[in-house]
Amino acid sequence: LSPVCLSPVCLSEVLMNTKLETSDLRWTTYPWEEVSGLDDESNSVRTYEICSPNSATAYWLRTRWIPRRAATTLYVEIRFTMMECSGLNQRHCKETFNLYHYQSDADEATPTHPAWMENPYTKVATVAADHLLSVSRDRGGERRSNVKLLRLEPLRGAGLYLAFHSQGACMALLSVRVFYRKCPPLRRAFASFPETIPHSLVEQAQGVCVENAVTPPGEQSRPPSMLCGEDGQWVGQPTSSCACRPGYEAGETDVRSCPSGQFKAGSGPGGCSPCPAYSNTQIPGSAYCPCRPGYHRADSDPPHAACTRPPSAPRSIVSQINDTMVTLEWSEPLDRGGRGDLTYRVLCSSCGTSTKGLVGSCSPCDDSIVYRPVQRGLTQRRVVVRGLRPHTRYTFTVQSLNGVSAVSQSEPASDRVNVTTIPPPVSSLRRAAASETSLTLEWTPPLLQNQYQVLDYQLRYSPKEAGQWQYVSTRSSSLVLTGLQRASRYQVQVRARSQAGYGSRRAAEMRDKSGHYQMGQSEYSSIFHIVSLSDGDDVTDDVTVVSVAMKVYIDPFTYEDPNEAVREFAKEIDASFVKIEEVIGAGEFGEVCRGRLRIPGRKENYVAIKTLKGGYTEKQRRDFLSEASIMGQFQHPNIIHLEGVITTSCPVMILTEFMENGALDSFLRMNDGQFTTIQLVGMLRGIAAGMKYLSDMSFVHRDLAARNILVNSNLVCKVSDFGLSRFLTENSSDPTYTSSLGGKIPIRWTAPEAIAYRKFTSASDAWSYGIVMWEVMSYGERPYWDMSNQDVINAIEQDYRLPPPPECPASLHALMLDCWQKERANRPRFCDVVAALDRLIRNPASLKVTSGSVSSQPLLDQRIPPPLSSCGSVSEWLRAIKMERYEQICDLLRVGVTLAGHQKKILSSIQTLRIHKTPPTLLY
Known part of the structure; x- marks a missing residue:
């Protein structure tokens, strides 16, 4: 020593x-x-x-x-x-x-x-x-x-x-x-350090964890280290100290294993715990306790959770058939298996019949069957099944499942019920005879597959324009209609009735070469038309082919149960198909993430995932999912595509296609000056096409802005963010949405009538589109710059409009000014905007004329104020241009501007701004 x-x-x-x-x-x-x-x-x-x-x-x-x-x-x-x-x-x-x-x-x-x-x-x-x-x-x-x-x-x-x-x-x-x-060898904090020669004050000596000790999670790349002082003494405590391995706890001087019947799941300072219910271990040093036979843990269960078992079967299934739809209800199992995550799964099989009318072999139902709310992962004891084939026997099996059903070797406990549906539609409806006021009709009875027979037929008819149905029943496959009006067009429908109920009227009629009306399946309930004869007419048929009408947007908040709207318009996706990779932003309700969606049988693709943060109310959940109910109704290349929703597990998610370049405003700011004018016009054309589609569906966006336009890797722009949207009715001659809720309005993007009276229309969306055009051509500049919202409102009231961005084609700024017409009836429709942009794209030379070479003054007020030299004073000049309210502000002597050159320069600026309708208040 x-x-x-x-x-x-x-x-x-x-x-x-x-x-x-x-x-x-x-x-x-x-x-x-x-x-x-x-x-x-x-x-x-x-x-x-x-x-x-x-x-x-x-x-x-x-x-x-x-x-x-x-x-x-x-x-x-x-x-x-x-x-x-x-x-x-x-x-x-x-x-x-x-x-x-x-x-x-x-x-x-x-x-x-x-x-x-x-x-x-x-x-x-x-x-x-x-x-x-x-x-x-x-x-x-x-x-x-x-x-x-x-x-x-x-x-x-x-x-x-x-x-x-x-x-x-x-x-x-x-x-x-x-x-x-x-420094001598040392054991401290479950770390071992060798004999060490000191080298410097910053160089740490490397150690290793002692037996049955590990580096805590998150520090795997940092072995324990400690400073060996120059005087040959260890300094302080080890960094990244070691902790007991799972299954081990700290003793007085060392690490010891958990005894039999106890476990320790994680590494760290905690001690061993007794095995949970229905589990045990005989091996010392156990990190978990295996379940006893017949009991299990789900993959998501923590090691300290008690072992549980699958539930018993659901009880007392009740079926109620209506047309080609059946409602199934049942009672809860007697034994839930000791868990709270009970769900149900409905299985369907259709059964054919033999030549003798007996039930034949059964096979699983195809994809045409639709379950509401879902087929799998049901938390309620009721399901509606749609899309059944007429007059077919079905067997429905309802299974009880919980979190350990998937790891259990036994089949899920279940109960089943048999259902036979209504007859199929009649076929070959044809005219057998006709007179001035009567018409004889015939049809082919439906082909029945089992012991049920047609009891009778119901026929209803109505004049084409009246729409008031009259009903007739018959047991035969023909019927004579009398008392018809001469030379009038009639619409007729026929359906069969068996013990299971009436058959479907959902049929489309077309005429074949023989003059017969052939019946086929269709999504919409359609009719065919028969014209009665007038005096002197030949016996002929007149057939009108009914086309499918334009689909109209349905407000999810009109549903008595908004959750039904989600089930109607959004596809439920299994949470196991989704893998979240990173958080890319935050929304009103929670985080926005990027992830991967891998549905079996489909190619894996990136998706954007909106999540609903925990602790939400039922209203917040409905508001969050209402956007999915809206998006699910749209199918257009310039509208963000909804992949589906996850509502049966936490967190609740909305999945949409992933747009690689994010929001349009930030994308333009990051790429300032990098695109040609044609490319920018192409972006605007895509946005206008998407808005035309929404307008045609009687849908008002209310929050159209560059921040709510998403851009993919191919520079395709798609309209998104439907949180402020509402339904626009068709029945009103001046259809508007009037908000009674107040709330925030994006002032810089909103039309004057929407700000003042909460009246939103496709015309107010057109105003917002003009602002988006200005944002695109200015590469993401903030509209109205740093003016306050109140200043913007005042400026618009005084007919001020945004000037053209630098190097903006005059034709584009003219289109912006059209969108900013004070009278909403004078603004262009989106179909007009798309047509105008298409003309510009076909004629690129028209985009080379910038606003600096031609007047882009809005057509609202082209009067030029009198020159300052013609007035005796600033006050007289302000009164001449009807802006006497700013006399005090513009009293240059009072504010200390005494140099004549400075006065002239300031007044010249004010006069220029007056020409462009800028209030002097915006200078201060």
Whole structure:
């Protein structure tokens, strides 16, 4: 142990110690003398002495080459005696000497190399004696020696020489010890550190976790480390300390395993716990307790959860058939299996019949069957099944499931019910005979597949324009209609009735070469038309083919149960098909993420995922999902596509197609000036096409802005964000949406009548589209810049309109001004906007004329104010332009503008802004 290290745990490695030498040291002297002497403990030692108090000549003594091994810092302990100069009475006597060192990678020194001088030698210190020997005082008395400890750093070579330099001292070098310090092996905080040589104050020593201890989660790449101090002592506590492995806990001095019947799931400081219910373990050191036979844990269950089992079967299934739809209801199982995540699954199979009318083989139902709310993952005990084939026997099986049903080896417990549907439609409806006021009709009875027979037929007819149905029943497959109006068009429908109920009227009629009306399945309930004869007419048929009408948007909030709208318009997606990869933003209801959607049988693709944050109310959930109910009704290349929703697990999600370039406004700002005018017009054309589609569906967006337009990797723009949208009725001659809820309105993008009266129409969307055009042509500039919302409202009221962005084609700015017409009836429809942009794209030369070369003044007020020189004062000029309210603001002398040149420049600016309808208040 080093005498200067007081800690019992500090170690040192000695490289040289002359006190232990028994033979000649063989150092190089110039000209010190090596003699034998006694140390303080009367032990024989080899010493070097020099006494030249009468000479100032330099005398050198150099040690042998000392290898430094791994140390970068060495300590030199020097024990010596020195005579007091006052007793020697010599002019050149000194009571100090110098210590030098010379580093080298090998033992290369000679009697003349290196030269005996400072540089190449490096001075370490000048050493002075604490105790001096007096010739008179110490003769025959106690000889007290001096001990000095010096530090050498930083060292780089493989070894070094020490050199002692005297200039007039009378001294004896009793012993020299060279050593370095090191930290001893250490176990602390379940980490083990080896014997370590200190290198620097910032370099940490690497350790390892002891047996059955690991680095805590999240720190796998950081092994435990600790600082070894220069004094050979460990400093502080380990960083990234180790923790007990799963199945182990901390003992008094070590890590011990959990006993049988106990477990510890994670690593860390916690202790072992008893096994949960219906589980046990006989193995010490267990991280979990296996379930007993017949019990299971779901993959999502934590290790400390009790083991559970699948539920029993649902009870008392009740079916109620209506047309080709059946409603199934049932009671809860007697045993839920000890879990709260009970769900149901409905399986369907259709059964054919044999030639004898008996039920034949059954097969699973095809994809034409629709389940509301869902087929799988039902949390309620009721389901509506649509799309059944007429007069077909179905078997419905309802299964009970919970979180462990998937890991259980047994089939889910279930109950089943058999259902037979209504008859199919009649076929080959035809005219058998006709007169002036009567018509004889015939049809082919439906083909029945089992013991049920047609009880009768119901026929209804009505004049084409009247729409008032009259009903007739018959048991035969023909009927004579009498009392018809002459030369009138009639619409007729026929359906069959069996014990299961009436058949479907959902049929479309077409005429074949034989003049018969052939019946076929159709999505819409359609009719065919028969014209009765007038005097002198030949017996002919007149057939009108009914086309499918334009689909109209349905407001999800008109549903008594808004959840039904979600089930109607949005596809439910299994949560296991979705993998969230990263958060890309935040919305009103929660986070927006990017992820992957992998539906079996389909190619994996990226999707954008809106999530509903936890702690939501039922109203917040409905509002969140209402956007999916809206998007699910749209199918257009310039409208964001809804992939589906996840409502049966947490969090609730809306999945849409992923748009790689994000929002249009930020995309344009990041790519300022990077696109051609044709490319920008192409973007505007896509947005207009999407808005035309929405307008044709009687849909008002209410929040059209560049921030709500998304851009994909092909620069295709798609309208998104339908949170402020509402239904636009068709029955009103002036269809509008009038908000009674108040709320926030995007002022800079909203038409004046929508701000003032909450009246939103497709015309107010056209105003917003003009703002979007301005945003696109200015590469994402903020409309109206830093004006406040109230200033924007005031400016619009005074007929101010945004000027053309730099290098904006005049034709585009003219279209913007058309969209900003004060009278909404004068604004262009979106079909007109699309046609106008198509003309510009077909004629690129028209886009080269910028607004700077032609007047882009809005056609609302082209009057030019009188020149300032024609007025006697600023106040008179303001009254001439009907802006006398700003007399105080523009009193330039009052605000301290006295220089004539400055007044003229400011007034010129005000006059220019007046021409562009800018209120002077916007200057301040």
